[in-house]
Amino acid sequence: MILTPYQIIAPLIALVAIIYAWNLVMRHRKTLWEAALWTIFWGAIAYIAIEPNSIDYITIATGIHDRENAVLVTFLGILFFIVFYLVMRLESLEQRQTRLIRKMALKETGLEDQRE
Amino acid sequence: MKTLAVIPAYNEVTRIAAVIKQARPYVNDVIVVDDGSTDGTAKAARDAGAIVLQHVENCGAGAATMTGVEGARAMGAEALITLDADGQHDPEDIPALLKPVRDGSADIVFANRFGQRNRIPFIRRLFNGIGNFVTFAATGRWIRDSQCGFKVFGPKALRDIDLRMSGFEFCTEIVRESVQHRWKIAEVPIKVIYSEYTLAKGQSFAHGVKTALKILLRSFLR
Numbered sequence A: 001m002i003l004t005p006y007q008i009i010a011p012l013i014a015l016v017a018i019i020y021a022w023n024l025v026m027r028h029r030k031t032l033w034e035a036a037l038w039t040i041f042w043g044a045i046a047y048i049a050i051e052p053n054s055i056d057y058i059t060i061a062t063g064i065h066d067r068e069n070a071v072l073v074t075f076l077g078i079l080f081f082i083v084f085y086l087v088m089r090l091e092s093l094e095q096r097q098t099r100l101i102r103k104m105a106l107k108e109t110g111l112e113d114q115r116e
Numbered sequence B: 001m002k003t004l005a006v007i008p009a010y011n012e013v014t015r016i017a018a019v020i021k022q023a024r025p026y027v028n029d030v031i032v033v034d035d036g037s038t039d040g041t042a043k044a045a046r047d048a049g050a051i052v053l054q055h056v057e058n059c060g061a062g063a064a065t066m067t068g069v070e071g072a073r074a075m076g077a078e079a080l081i082t083l084d085a086d087g088q089h090d091p092e093d094i095p096a097l098l099k100p101v102r103d104g105s106a107d108i109v110f111a112n113r114f115g116q117r118n119r120i121p122f123i124r125r126l127f128n129g130i131g132n133f134v135t136f137a138a139t140g141r142w143i144r145d146s147q148c149g150f151k152v153f154g155p156k157a158l159r160d161i162d163l164r165m166s167g168f169e170f171c172t173e174i175v176r177e178s179v180q181h182r183w184k185i186a187e188v189p190i191k192v193i194y195s196e197y198t199l200a201k202g203q204s205f206a207h208g209v210k211t212a213l214k215i216l217l218r219s220f221l222r
Helices: A005-026 A032-050 A052-062 A067-108 B016-026 B041-047 B061-074 B091-102 B122-139 B155-160 B170-180 B196-200 B205-221
Strands: B003-009 B029-035 B051-055 B079-082 B108-112 B151-153 B185-189
Touching: A005 A032, A005 A067, A032 A052, A032 A067, A032 B122, A067 B051, A067 B061, A067 B205, B003 B016, B003 B041, B003 B061, B016 B029, B016 B041, B016 B091, B029 B041, B029 B061, B041 B051, B051 B061, B061 B079, B061 B155, B061 B170, B079 B091, B079 B155, B091 B108, B091 B151, B091 B185, B122 B170, B122 B205, B155 B170
Parallel strands: B003 B029, B003 B079, B029 B051, B108 B185
Antiparallel strands: B079 B151, B108 B151
């Protein structure tokens, strides 16, 4: 079996993503459940990359016949991921604003968090 | 055990005073977090004897609750009760909710509006069922009434909790925190008082869908 570069790179990216998720679990920033979902998602991507024939039924349903189309769909997926990542970044900015408003509220009442 | 009540409020001038007065006999102090109201909620709460923390902008129920938590910590609280400002929760249920924390069997107590024969409209039951399902999908823990704002945090939960979600997603985030920090949990049936006013205050379907997507996305990308 001859592997294409895509079939090597996609599982490697998936492996890095899975290791990263479990690393977050070790650092108590992700729950076991979230890491398990993450592992299933990236595991499926790696498996489909190595065994493209495993999704023949999707070929029938979607009309994606060849590897080029599969690569295109994968990159569309990555684009979605980037958009969601940007959404998360926006949320973190919103959180920063919220923390600021919270500090103002606590300060005004003389109840600043004593741990800070 | 020094126990405080936290009531996040947004434009609740007609209800807030009654809620504060009903809650006061069961707690040491009441903190109202006025989340950028424009109708005089803060003044009404102050007049009713509450400590008022005022957001200069509307940030959402989750953000207001976390502000209340920070305030309670600064005041040396050992237990914290959160309840809605619209009067749908009966403060007479507070002792029953506090019991599992006081006897050390729970770090967090979730109220359960479906554990008693409450008259809850079908659409509310449906939305809460979907909320429970989304919460389970995101956290792996099943809570019978995950979206209820009536909760008690014991000393451990009060120390650990760190809410980042600003909107109504915070109810799911609290369940996630309970998994993350391995809190002991309890669920206690409560009464719920639905009126035209409280029903009108509920979330729309579109907002519910948006909230669900945010929860799932966030739990995945976190």
